[in-house]
Amino acid sequence: xxxxxxxxxxxxxxxxxxxxxxxxxxxxxxxxxxxxxxxxxxxxxxxxxxxxxxxxxxxxxxxxxxxxxxxxxxxxxxxxxxxxxxxxxxxxxxxxxxxxxxxxxxxxxxxxxxxxxxxxxxxxxxxxxxxxxxxxxxxxxxxxxxxxxxx
Amino acid sequence: xxxxxxxxxxxxxxxxxxxxxxxxxxxxxxxxxxxxxxxxxxxxxxxxxxxxxxxxxxxxxxxxxxx
Numbered sequence: 001x002x003x004x005x006x007x008x009x010x011x012x013x014x015x016x017x018x019x020x021x022x023x024x025x026x027x028x029x030x031x032x033x034x035x036x037x038x039x040x041x042x043x044x045x046x047x048x049x050x051x052x053x054x055x056x057x058x059x060x061x062x063x064x065x066x067x068x069x070x071x072x073x074x075x076x077x078x079x080x081x082x083x084x085x086x087x088x089x090x091x092x093x094x095x096x097x098x099x100x101x102x103x104x105x106x107x108x109x110x111x112x113x114x115x116x117x118x119x120x121x122x123x124x125x126x127x128x129x130x131x132x133x134x135x136x137x138x139x140x141x142x143x144x145x146x147x148x149x150x151x
Numbered sequence: 152x153x154x155x156x157x158x159x160x161x162x163x164x165x166x167x168x169x170x171x172x173x174x175x176x177x178x179x180x181x182x183x184x185x186x187x188x189x190x191x192x193x194x195x196x197x198x199x200x201x202x203x204x205x206x207x208x209x210x211x212x213x214x215x216x217x218x
Contacts, residue, residue, distance in 0.1 A: 146193065149191050149192040149193070150191065150192060150193040150194070150195065151182045151183070151186045151193075151194050151195065151198050
């Protein structure tokens with residue numbers, strides 16, 4: 001059976017992925033306390049560190065929700081054909097700052113659980129990538145505006 | 152400083168309407184309006200050439216630099 005793949009279907013797939021991540025995040029939020037307690041038990045950590053882990057998860061979750069919402073909006077705009085618009089640049093700027101926020105939470109969390117430092121670096125790098133794409137988008141919008149007023 | 156587009160003046164001299172000029176030049180009336188009102192950020196050489204051809208004038212008759 002031939003697969004008629006196009007940009008619209010790709011955007012739908014991306015939205016489905018965002019929804020799946022949102023479901024995972026919701027599950028994480030609901031089970032954060034139990035997960036932290038279990039993790040602390042498995043790793044033979046102090047109970048207080050389990051509580052700190054819960055706090056880290058919820059703090060990071062706030063940024064993750066904002067990020068997912070912005071990605072959802074961004075994909076909605078792309079599906080409507082509104083690609084190079086200032087609203088998308090705002091979405092990407094927020095996503096980038098959310099990555100910075102998550103990196104900060106992970107960096108602080110590394111104080112009690114060092115492996116968080118790796119996630120902090122990954123989140124920081126992600127923020128950088130999104131920021132550069134955002135800069136390219138902003139430039140593309142300026143070019144598009146100029147082109148639209150070229151007769 | 153700015154570049155003024157004196158398209159109105161030339162159109163009045165040649166007694167040609169916006170719709171007719173747009174059709175002859177091969178641009179939309181909306182784009183001609185953008186040009187006339189000075190909202191355009193750039194003009195293609197091909198458009199300028201067509202305007203000069205239809206209005207029987209030089210680019211300098213259409214564009215004016217003002218301090």
